[in-house]
Amino acid sequence: MKSGKVARMLGLDRRTVTNWTDKEEFARFFSPEARNLTSGYQRTYTESDVIVLNTIRVERDRNTPWEDIAVMLQNGERHLDLPPSALTVETTAPVSQYGKIQAYEAKIELLESQLGDLKHMLAEKDETIGDLREEIGMLKALLQIEKERTKRPDLNESN
Secondary structure (H helix, E strand, O other): OOHHHHHHHHOOOHHHHHHHHHOHHHHHHOOOOOOOOOOOOOOOOOHHHHHHHHHHHHHHHOOOOHHHHHHHHHOOOOOOOOOHHHHHOOOOOOHHHHHHHHHHHHHHHHHHHHHHHHHHHHHHHHHHHHHHHHHHHHHHHHHHHHHHHHHOHHHHOOO
16 A cells, blocks of 8 residues: 555555654564565555554554654554544555454564563573572581581581
C-alpha cells in the first residue's frame, strides 16, 4: 500500500506517515519497503506497517512521548482499532486481522526473550547454589573436626 493510501486510511498527512516511518526510534518496526530501503521508487507499506503507524497515531493523540511509544512497540503493544477513515479506503488485506497476528507474534517474541533471560538467571542461581552447598559441606567437615578436638584433648596438644 502506498503512503498516500495509508495516510488517508489513518486520517494523517502523507508527510506525517513518512516522517514517522523515518524516525530513528521506530525504524526497526517498519519493513524495508516502508523505509524506502529497496530499489523501488515509492514506499510500500505492509499491513504490519499500517498497524505500527496506527499505534503511533493513537499514542501521539494521547501525547505519549516518542521514547515511550518506541518502548510500547518493542513490548509488542499494538493498537488494532483503526479510525473510521480506514473504512473508506479500499485495501486488499484485512488489516485489523493481520494486526492482531502481528501483535501476537510480537508478544510471543517478547515472552520468549523473557523466558531466555529467566533460564539464564536460573542457571546462574543453580551455580551459586552449588557453590554454597560446597562451602556448607566444607564448613560442616571443619565443624566436625573441631567437635572431635573438644572430645579428645590429646589432639589439641599437637597445635
